[in-house]
Amino acid sequence: MQLFLLGTLSLLFQASHGSPSRHQRRDDKPSMPIAPGTTQSCASWYDNDGSLPCELIPYAWNLSLEDLIRWNPSITAECGNFKEGFSFCIQEKEVPVPVSSTTTKFTTAPPSSTTLVPSKTTPTKPSTTAVGGNGVETPDPIQPGMVSNCNKFYFVEPGDNCNAVSSKHGITLAQFTTWNPKLGTGCSGLWADVWVCVSVIGQTATPTQSTKPTYGIETPSPIQAGMTKSCNKFHLIKSTTTCNSIENYYKLPLKDFYSWNPAVGTNCQSLLVDYWVCVSVVGWTAPTPTTPSNGITTPTPIQTGMTKNCNKFHTIKSTTTCASIQDYYKISFADFYAWNPAIGSACTSLLVGYNVCVGIIGQQPSPTSTGNGITTPTPIQAGMTKSCNKFHTIKSTTTCSSIQNYYKISFADFYAWNPAIGSKCTALWVDYNVCVVGQTPTPTQPSNGVTTLHLSRVV
The missing domain is CATH 3.10.350.10 (LysM domain)
Incomplete structure (x- = not known):
């Protein structure tokens, strides 16, 4: 079933992406943070923008899943931990490797290693060659740089990682990397299909599946x-x-x-x-929901500085925006920001999973009706004129120039009615309503000498 699904995914990928070499991006330098533990000897990188699932990476770059995991040990055997926003290695640097006395081929080298090593082979029993005169038979092939006084070995399987190997054999990670120094400090040089050292002469293994502190x-x-x-x-x-x-x-x-x-x-x-x-x-207890003097229980977590007299809360989802909260609860951004100052004056810190205040004791949210009898829609930006006659909802393509041209108003008037947009129109918020005709527009004096008010153009 799994093979069928992978095959289906591959066909879909081919149909939508075509040839990997023509359509998929590979770079010699990562442009995103490097995934933890990734090999330091990488020749090509894939910046994970979320467009490809982990299972299709080997197909896209003509490599094996085992190689992908070996070069990027943070990825699990089931292709988990392939996190968006990180760069992953999709090709290691190559060095010549002796295969026999007459032929040479290329294979992938581990990080920080220029040692010529044998190519991958089928697991074999330890050879009869003693290393270092200690009388212990050493198998072949081995991880480059292994200590010469090793007396116990482990054959690394695809998907293994340093923590799993050291835990399995009752040794610490520090011991494991000391006996196999080419693993590197981040254990990014662990090869599959080779033998590594998991014990040395004179060392007694102690269980490390769990430790018991004082x-x-x-x-x-x-x-x-x-x-x-x-x-x-x-x-x-x-x-x-x-x-x-x-x-x-x-x-x-x-x-x-x-x-x-x-x-x-x-x-x-x-x-x-x-x-x-x-x-x-030890000694820590989970905070309990607080009950302020107003008798209303406050859920957790909340962002810092939230008002103490809140009587209604909303849990932020990944799709939540300040505008959607204002529309749903019929509150102004000025109030929402005042009750939740940690979100920022531009609503840049609306944290997913946190609770925000959307109502306080004594507050009656409703669309405002100005002195001119015209109902003001929500949401609006702070400071908008209270004598507005006409409104416009900002879209992603809206600009100050397009509003000026469409409504035949000057920027001076538009800015005066909507000061929150900024003197250079740098804060025109999508899905917010702005005033496009106030009651005191600037008159113009055309060549015929007749003064024309902008307001006269409203229908």
Whole structure:
């Protein structure tokens, strides 16, 4: 079934994209942040803009999924963790590799390695050649640079990663990379189909599936670097997990989550699938929804500075905009911003998964009716004239010039009626209503000597 689906995807891809070499972009330098652990010896990069699923990358670039995972170990065996907004390696640099005494072929080299290594072979039993005079039989092929006093080996399978191998054999990641130095500090040089060292003479393995710190709580493995040592509750990351989902489920403020799991990053850009993260520490208790003096329970999480007398809340979704909130709740942006100052004066920080205030005690949201008897639509930008006779809803293609030309008004009048757009028309917000005819337009004096008011053009 899986092969059928992949085949179908491949046909659809071919039909819509054509030849990969002609239509798919590959660059010798990444233009996005590099995915964690990616090989440092990359010749070509793919900037993941979300247009291709992970399963089609091997088809698009004529490579194997095993190579893709080996060069980008943050990608799981099931093609998880292929995060949009990151650059992934789709071709490693090539070096000549001796195959026999008379022939030479090319194969992909590991990061930071110029050593000539044998090409991939079928797993073999250890050879009869002793290395370093220690009497231990060493298999072939091996990871380049392996220590000479190794007495236990592991054959790396496609999809393996350094954390999984070290945990399986009861050693630390530091030991594993010390005995196999060509792995690199980020373990980006782990080859598939070679033998690696998992024990040396005189070393006794200790279980590392979990560690037990001084307060008696076992830590699962693998974990990301730098996790707090006082953690007492853990969560295993799945392909659907997000920082916001963790925050909501555990009632855990993101600032605490980031401080306990610094490798995740301050913007949750490195939440690695199949790794454990800390969701509670010794002595910490989850905050409870607050009940202010108005007797109304405030949900969590909320952004900082939200008004204390809120009586109605809205949870932000990925499709939510300030304009949609204003339209739905019939509130002005001035009020919405005053109740939720953390969103910013230009509504640039409307955080998904957070609750915002959309109503306060004593507030009666409704379209405003100015002194001239004309109802003002919502939303509008702050400071719009209160004596407007006619309105226009801004579209993505609207400009100040197009409004001036269509309504035959001057920019001076348009700016006077709508000061929030800015003196250079840099803040004309889509889906907001602006005033295009006020009650005191600037008169013009044509050549016939008759003064004409702009207002006379309104029908």
